[in-house]
Amino acid sequence: MTKPGVSDQAALAEKVTAGDRRALARAITLIESTKPEHAGEAEALLEALLPASGNSVRIGISGVPGVGKSTFIERFGLHLVEAGHQVAVLAVDPSSKVSGGSILGDKTRMEELSRHPRAFIRPSPTGGTLGGVARRTREAMLVCEAAGFDVVIVETVGVGQSETAVAEMVDIFLLLLLPGGGDELQGIKKGIVELADAVIVNKADGDMVPAADRAVAEYYGALGLLRAPNPDWRPPVLKCSALLDQGIGEVWETVVKHRQVMEASGARAAKRAAQAGAWMWAEISDGLMRRFKAQPEVARELQGLEREVRAGKTTPTAAARRLVGLFIGN
Structure with a gap:
């Protein structure tokens, strides 16, 4: 006998995989629900969507306060959608019970990207717990993948414990820093820097270009003293200006190269299995x-x-x- 609600979730899953945006939003709302009666329905939905998931590049992005993370993600996302990719952005904030603000707030921060037909932006509410970050964001990520998004960006708000949770669910973790030089690393938890698969010095424009060049060299030297996340990959240090849309293409090239290296060594499959x-x-x-x-x-x-x-x-x-x-x- 079919369990109650299973046929309904199968129908919803079919709409999600067909690219229906309203169905996608409803599916994520269902899996984020804390009502006990929705747990079985959410599980049935995820089971139905699982075969269609897992095909995206999962990217975690974090950065120090004032680094211009929202501007960077919008420029990065626009670069990808203009190249034909389907991009989903999931914003996470464990310090708030309703994520980093309302859905409207997240779309206001990335107004141009949110209007693009190949982009989808959604905050991931956490219920105030890091466990909430991991569970709901992972599930939302699977739903987005099943809906056809081949790039899923998980954005963390602030630099803190959430970075560890996010790094453990993505393929590549990008850390955005300011053109302040290697001394800035002292103000960031060492563990977070060690999570980085690539460091990006943003705001490399105007009078800050020389400082950004020095910062790239200093960060690269500092990272050489830390343990790399994977022996097959030494985290590169890049510079960009999200404001002027410069260096964004190089960031994506780094993501693609990282995937190629990890797939060739078998590390990507092993990491996904461990996750x-x-x-x-x-x-x-x-x-x-x-x-x-x-x-x-x-x-x-x-x-x-x-x-x-x-x-x-x-x-x-x-x-x-x-x-x-x-x-x-x-």
Whole structure:
């Protein structure tokens, strides 16, 4: 017997794969829903879309405040759509419960790109958790791929923990920096710099061109002291001016070259497989935690035991053992 809602999701999946934009928006809204009754429908939808997904170049982009990330992504996206690509942009902000602003806000930041028929821009709400970033953004990425987008850009708002979550779901991670020189790397967490598959010095225009040239050399030297994400690829340092639309083509050439190198070595397939496995375990963890908190016996004891732990009346280990025992019925 067909489960309730499965036929509906199959019909929605068919519209998504046919390139129906309204169906795409509805599909993403469904998978982002936190209502328990939508979980089964979202799962059925993703199962139906999975065979059509996985064919895009997945690009993560982050940058320091004031680097001109939105302008860069718009110029980069326009360069790609004008070359015939279909580009989806998913914006992530774990510091906000509704992402980096409203849908209107994201489209205002990339007004020209948002109007292009081969582009799609969508914020990815996180519910205030990094787990939300990973789960919903991954699923939105699969839906966009199934809809025919061959380039999916995941934009992180700010430099922080979200970069690790995003880097673990994309093929290539780009870090945008200002023409400030190598000293600027000291103001960025080393772990984030190590995630970068390419560093891009933006705002290389006007009086900042000499500074940008120096920054490229200094960043390249600094990156040589760090562990590269993959032994087959040394992260290059590029310069561009998103404002003047200069150097954008070279960034895309770097993305293409990175893909070729990773595919030739087998690293791309291995990375995708590892990401899928990590996603499964993350889902297991999230699912168990949700069931744990919803279990009646645990729910009755949880707040009281947490208060005792905070007050120093019982140890975290003892409280945890008690709660886990209630959950598994021992």
